[in-house]
Amino acid sequence: MAARSGxxxxxxxxxxxxxxxxxxxxxxxxxxxTRADSDAYTLLMKACGGDAARVLREYAYFSxxxxxxxxxxALIQADRSRTGxxxxxxxxxxxxxxxxxxxxxxxxxxxxxASHGGTMVANEAAAILSPAAKKCGFKHKGYLCFEExxxxxxxxRELLDKKLWKIPDRISDKAAxxxxxxxxxxxxxxxxxxxxQSGMEAxxxxxxxxxxxxxxx
Numbered sequence: 001m002a003a004r005s006g007x008x009x010x011x012x013x014x015x016x017x018x019x020x021x022x023x024x025x026x027x028x029x030x031x032x033x034t035r036a037d038s039d040a041y042t043l044l045m046k047a048c049g050g051d052a053a054r055v056l057r058e059y060a061y062f063s064x065x066x067x068x069x070x071x072x073x074a075l076i077q078a079d080r081s082r083t084g085x086x087x088x089x090x091x092x093x094x095x096x097x098x099x100x101x102x103x104x105x106x107x108x109x110x111x112x113x114a115s116h117g118g119t120m121v122a123n124e125a126a127a128i129l130s131p132a133a134k135k136c137g138f139k140h141k142g143y144l145c146f147e148e149x150x151x152x153x154x155x156x157r158e159l160l161d162k163k164l165w166k167i168p169d170r171i172s173d174k175a176a177x178x179x180x181x182x183x184x185x186x187x188x189x190x191x192x193x194x195x196x197q198s199g200m201e202a203x204x205x206x207x208x209x210x211x212x213x214x215x216x217x
Contacts, residue, residue: 018034019032019033019034019065020034020035021033021034021035021037021038022038023037023038023041023066023069023073025052025072025073025076026076026127028076030069030072030073031065031068031069031072032065033063033065033066033069034063034065037063037065037066037069040062040066040206041066041069041070043202043203043205043206044059044070044203044206045073046199046202046203047203047204047206047207049161049162049163049164050128050162051077051162052070052071052073052074052076052077053074053077055070056070056071056074087103087106087107087122087124087125089101089103089109089111090109090111090120090143092141093111093113093117093118093120093140093145094118094138094140094145094147095111095113095115095116095117095118095147096113096114096115096116097113097114098111098112098113099112099113099114100112104119104156104159104164104165105125105128105159105164105165106125107121107122107124107125107128108120108121108122108125108128108155108159108164108165109121109122110152116147116148117148118145118146118147118148118151118152119145119146119148119151119152119155119156120140120143120144120145120146121137121143121144121145121146121155122142122143123142123143123144126144128158128159128162128164129144129155129158130158130195130196130199132191132192132195132196133154133155133157133158133192135191135192136151136154136189136192137151137154137155150184150188150189151188151189153181153184153185153188153189154185154189154192156181157181157182157185157196160178160181161196
């Protein structure tokens with residue numbers, strides 16, 4: 001086949017870049033993109049605790065499609081953060097009438113009853129939890145609940161990782177407290193622990209690859 005002249009080539013319609021994936025936030029479509037951008041979105045969001053604004057701050061290079069997707073996610077999160085006051089402390093729990101309640105972050109409550117307790121996450125706030133963490137809880141009247149003996153530490157670990165909660169000052173040895181959380185998870189929720197470690201390793205690998213990819217462009 002004869003080669004086309006430069007003029008002919010310029011007048012030929014360009015093929016649109018194909019999109020073979022899409023990105024979502026809490027079930028909402030953020031935009032179509034390539035598979036590479038979809039994978040990058042997942043890894044970067046995990047690396048930054050699900051905070052889209054933090055991804056935009058800490059990483060400099062994105063395709064136009066991925067940047068637009070992250071900006072949409074950041075807007076959704078900012079809007080939701082302004083409605084944090086809508087969550088009210090639960091009066092009842094799977095373990096009985098609530099006697100004391102501590103708000104760990106908007107929509108997440110540490111509750112105690114006469115005999116037991118745990119952590120209750122409002123359905124509207126459950127998006128902050130990873131899929132692996134959600135599997136460790138159980139649903140009860142508009143909340144995802146984590147029983148204090150064997151499940152609660154999964155919720156606390158998630159909040160710590162995402163920097164949504166800090167170990168309170170009343171805990172003198174914070175390192176020992178955090179290790180106790182990890183030890184409990186490894187014992188009672190090994191599947192969650194493996195998923196968390198795999199996610200952290202994947203995020204670290206993505207961080208190392210990003211500069212190399214940009215240097216190769």
